[in-house]
Amino acid sequence: MPIGNAQxxxxxxxxxxxxxxxxxxxxxxxxxxxxxxxxxxxxxRFAPYILVAPAVLIIVALRLYPLILGVNFSFTGDGVxxxxxxxxxxxxxxxxxPLFRTALGNxxxxxxxxxxxxxxxxxxxxxxxxxxxxxxxxxxxxxxxxVLSPVIVGAIFNLLLAFDGPLNAxxxxxxxxxxxxxxxxxxxxxxxxxxxVWATFGMALxxxxxxxATLDAALLDAARVDGAxxxxxxxxxxxxxxxxxxxxxxxxxLIGMLTSMFGLLFVMTSGGPEGxxxxxxxxxxxxxxxxxxxxxxxxxxxxxxxxMIVVGLLQIKLLKRAGRED
Amino acid sequence: xxxxxxxxxLIAVPMSLLALATIYPLLFTANVxxxxxxxxxxxxxxxxxxxxxxxxxxxxNSVGMGRYFVNSLLVVTxxxxxxxxxxxxxxxxxxxxxxxxxxxxxxxCLAGLFVPFQVIMVPLAxxxxxxxxxxxxxxxxxxxxxxxxxxxxxxxxxxxxxIPPEIIDAARIDGNSVYGVYRRIMLPLGTPxxxxxxxxxxxxxxxxxxxxxxxxxxxxxxxxxxxxxxxxGQYSDDIPTFASGVLIAAIPVLLVYLFLQRQIADGVAAGxxxx
Numbered sequence: 001m002p003i004g005n006a007q008x009x010x011x012x013x014x015x016x017x018x019x020x021x022x023x024x025x026x027x028x029x030x031x032x033x034x035x036x037x038x039x040x041x042x043x044x045r046f047a048p049y050i051l052v053a054p055a056v057l058i059i060v061a062l063r064l065y066p067l068i069l070g071v072n073f074s075f076t077g078d079g080v081x082x083x084x085x086x087x088x089x090x091x092x093x094x095x096x097x098p099l100f101r102t103a104l105g106n107x108x109x110x111x112x113x114x115x116x117x118x119x120x121x122x123x124x125x126x127x128x129x130x131x132x133x134x135x136x137x138x139x140x141x142x143x144x145x146x147v148l149s150p151v152i153v154g155a156i157f158n159l160l161l162a163f164d165g166p167l168n169a170x171x172x173x174x175x176x177x178x179x180x181x182x183x184x185x186x187x188x189x190x191x192x193x194x195x196x197v198w199a200t201f202g203m204a205l206x207x208x209x210x211x212x213a214t215l216d217a218a219l220l221d222a223a224r225v226d227g228a229x230x231x232x233x234x235x236x237x238x239x240x241x242x243x244x245x246x247x248x249x250x251x252x253x254l255i256g257m258l259t260s261m262f263g264l265l266f267v268m269t270s271g272g273p274e275g276x277x278x279x280x281x282x283x284x285x286x287x288x289x290x291x292x293x294x295x296x297x298x299x300x301x302x303x304x305x306x307x308m309i310v311v312g313l314l315q316i317k318l319l320k321r322a323g324r325e326d
Numbered sequence: 327x328x329x330x331x332x333x334x335x336l337i338a339v340p341m342s343l344l345a346l347a348t349i350y351p352l353l354f355t356a357n358v359x360x361x362x363x364x365x366x367x368x369x370x371x372x373x374x375x376x377x378x379x380x381x382x383x384x385x386x387n388s389v390g391m392g393r394y395f396v397n398s399l400l401v402v403t404x405x406x407x408x409x410x411x412x413x414x415x416x417x418x419x420x421x422x423x424x425x426x427x428x429x430x431x432x433x434x435c436l437a438g439l440f441v442p443f444q445v446i447m448v449p450l451a452x453x454x455x456x457x458x459x460x461x462x463x464x465x466x467x468x469x470x471x472x473x474x475x476x477x478x479x480x481x482x483x484x485x486x487x488x489i490p491p492e493i494i495d496a497a498r499i500d501g502n503s504v505y506g507v508y509r510r511i512m513l514p515l516g517t518p519x520x521x522x523x524x525x526x527x528x529x530x531x532x533x534x535x536x537x538x539x540x541x542x543x544x545x546x547x548x549x550x551x552x553x554x555x556x557x558x559g560q561y562s563d564d565i566p567t568f569a570s571g572v573l574i575a576a577i578p579v580l581l582v583y584l585f586l587q588r589q590i591a592d593g594v595a596a597g598x599x600x601x
Contacts, residue, residue: 043503044503044504047419047423047503047504047505048419048423048425048428048504049419049425051415051416051418051419051423051504051508052415052416052419052420052428052431054412054415054416055412055413055415055416055435055475055479056416056431056434056435058412058468058471058472058475059434059435059437059438059472059475059476060434061453061472062450062453062468062469062472063437063438063441063446063472063473063476064434064437064438064441065453066446066449066450066453067441067445067446067449069446069449069452069453070445070446070448070449073448073449124341124344127337127341130334131334132334132337132338132341133334133335133338134338134341134342137345138341138342138344138345140587141345141348141349142344142345142348143587143590143591144348144349144580144583145348147529147533147579147582147583147590148352148533148576148579149532149533149534149535149551149554149575149579150533150535151533151535151551151554151555151575152533152551152554152572152575152576152579155554155555155557155558155568155571155572156351156352156354156355156572157351158558159354159355159358159565159568159569159572160351160354165370166354166370166371169370169371198347198348202348203594206591206594206595207594207595207598209595210594210595210598211598230333245598248598252598255442258442259442259443259444262444262535262536263533263535263536263551263555266535266539266555267554267555267558280444281444281536284444284447284448285444285447285536285539285540288447288448288451288540289539289540294448294451294452295448297447297448298448298449301444301445301446301447301448302445304442304444304445305441305442305445308440308442308445309440312440
């Protein structure tokens with residue numbers, strides 16, 4: 001979640017400490033002070049490592065090591081060629097697979113829709129910040145779908161968007177022909193993305209509101225006294241003031257689209273109709289679990305990881321530039 | 327001034343409609359869950375004439391949502407307890423103790439943030455199979471802990487950093503060991519952050535479907551969300567039972583949200599602004 005935002009935390013101790021405690025607690029020093037036995041002092045010296053060890057072991061064994069293992073896998077074969085080095089064969093196969101190309105095309109679509117997915121919560125947060133009547137209520141309600149599982153959201157919308165379901169019933173009553181929302185290859189992906197945005201805009205809204213808390217209210221007042229209109233206030237005061245937050249939301253929204261739509265895809269369309277709603281994460285799951293092609297799935301994983309790294313690096317670069325401007 | 331006030335009310339209209347669009351789908355589902363199949367086919371929107379619990383009963387007992395519910399509760403509780411324990415231990419050491427390699431270890435933990443499950447799904451499943459942990463509860467718990475630990479450590483470290491070191495020095499002078507400081511000072515002082523991070527982790531684990539699908543293939547071991555996905559094929563012509571299954575999975579989250587909304591929002595905000 002807080003990707004790329006961790007830079008300042010890297011400093012081992014916060015600045016501004018004064019007096020004898022400066023630089024934090026040294027275990028040796030404190031150990032001597034307490035006049036422990038030698039064995040006790042040694043145990044104390046290793047204490048930090050013992051505290052950190054379980055967490056680090058789990059992260060290394062089940063996060064970082066599998067990453068290397070996966071990249072290695074992607075250069076080996078499946079089935080009869082299991083374990084044999086096959087060079088770039090898997091990658092070649094991927095780029096010739098229409099399903100994977102659709103998945104990459106859909107990633108492109110997500111990137112294109114990204115500004116909308118960021119602007120909606122941004123605008124709503126602005127209104128809530130400006131204390132539109134009922135702002136507290138909106139905040140509470142909008143955030144709710146963000147805590148629901150994509151599976152639950154997907155199941156509910158499966159119900160609502162079914163061909164013989166309620167939405168088409170409403171449309172029929174006003175004389176519109178029924179649309180096969182989840183069965184039409186030209187429509188289905190937009191429905192899934194729309195539902196994803198519906199379900200997650202509350203998360204970005206909360207992040208925006210946290211950003212607004214750091215905004216200088218005097219600037220807004222000044223703009224209003226000068227007679228600025230709302231669009232002017234948004235463009236000249238709020239957008240520059242919240243540039244970090246906006247960038248953060250851009251990146252987390254994109255990462256959310258790339259890594260947390262599996263539940264929706266699985267429940268709403270299962271990748272169909274005609275494979276039109278594939279995303280890389282769904283492709284990986286199908287190849288690994290259903291098609292028994294783990295090496296090919298690893299190659300797709302590696303490509304997804306490269307996409308994520310590019311997004312992450314872009315974020316860091318943007319943050320650095322913003323930092324220089326500050 | 328009156329013009330400004332008017333425009334505020336004008337903005338409030340679409341915002342209210344959006345709020346309605348946000349809660350209506352769940353209300354619709356809850357209403358359908360209370361209807362009979364016949365009622366639903368005749369009129370999808372009419373309010374149920376009685377609170378019928380038969381569908382919920384069917385979903386809970388015959389469909390097996392009850393068993394999946396218990397499975398989920400078990401896995402989520404163990405995962406959250408472990409996450410908070412390991413996360414606070416590491417957070418305490420990384421924020422307040424000085425030792426060689428601490429910043430490298432902190433960076434190593436944060437690197438986990440950049441590795442989504444989808445990227446390591448294949449090798450992780452193989453590691454779990456090789457260690458006979460696949461399709462076991464401890465296996466899934468371990469996968470959840472590994473998934474959400476970097477985030478937990480990040481938040482706990484930044485929270486503990488705000489605790490003045492004088493408090494810890496004083497506790498040391500009183501003769502506490504490092505572990506004593508952790509147990510008697512850091513755990514109690516960390517309560518607000520532990521609560522916030524704990525709720526977020528509980529939601530993440532409860533809502534997950536991909537990890538549970540990959541790590542728990544057998545039907546007995548399904549978590550509740552995997553159970554919801556299995557409803558689709560089996561009960562697509564029995565919409566009230568389908569809706570009941572969805573409702574059973576949504577209600578715990580709704581309750582948590584109603585009572586702990588503040589902590590959830592704070593956790594998300596802290597994740598975005600800390601550091």
